[in-house]
Amino acid sequence: MPRLLADIAERTIATYIVSLLGLILANASGFAGISAVKAAAVAAIPAALSVLKGFIGDRIGKAGTASWLPARRDPS
Incomplete structure (x- = not known):
């Protein structure tokens, strides 16, 4: 979880x-x-959406990261 939050x-x-x-x-x-x-x-709006995107990425991408890439394709 700390990695995801960072x-x-x-x-x-x-x-x-x-x-x-x-x-x-x-x-x-x-x-x-x-x-x-x-x-x-106004700049806070896309930043807030970035937080939402990050938590969605934890669910659909590689666990523990904000990436939306599938786990098998994520380079991290």
Whole structure:
């Protein structure tokens, strides 16, 4: 279980950072008019979905990881 939680935490943090940076860059380039606070809140949505995806991955992929790959094809 600790391995699974570390895997999910890593994926969630990475998703949040990438989503937040994407929103900040879109705002800076004029594609989106969104404040930094709203960008931080909106970036939390895909991060939360990443947590859900990770727990589903534990059920359908290799046990103990967040991967959705079948156990026989998972390189970890």
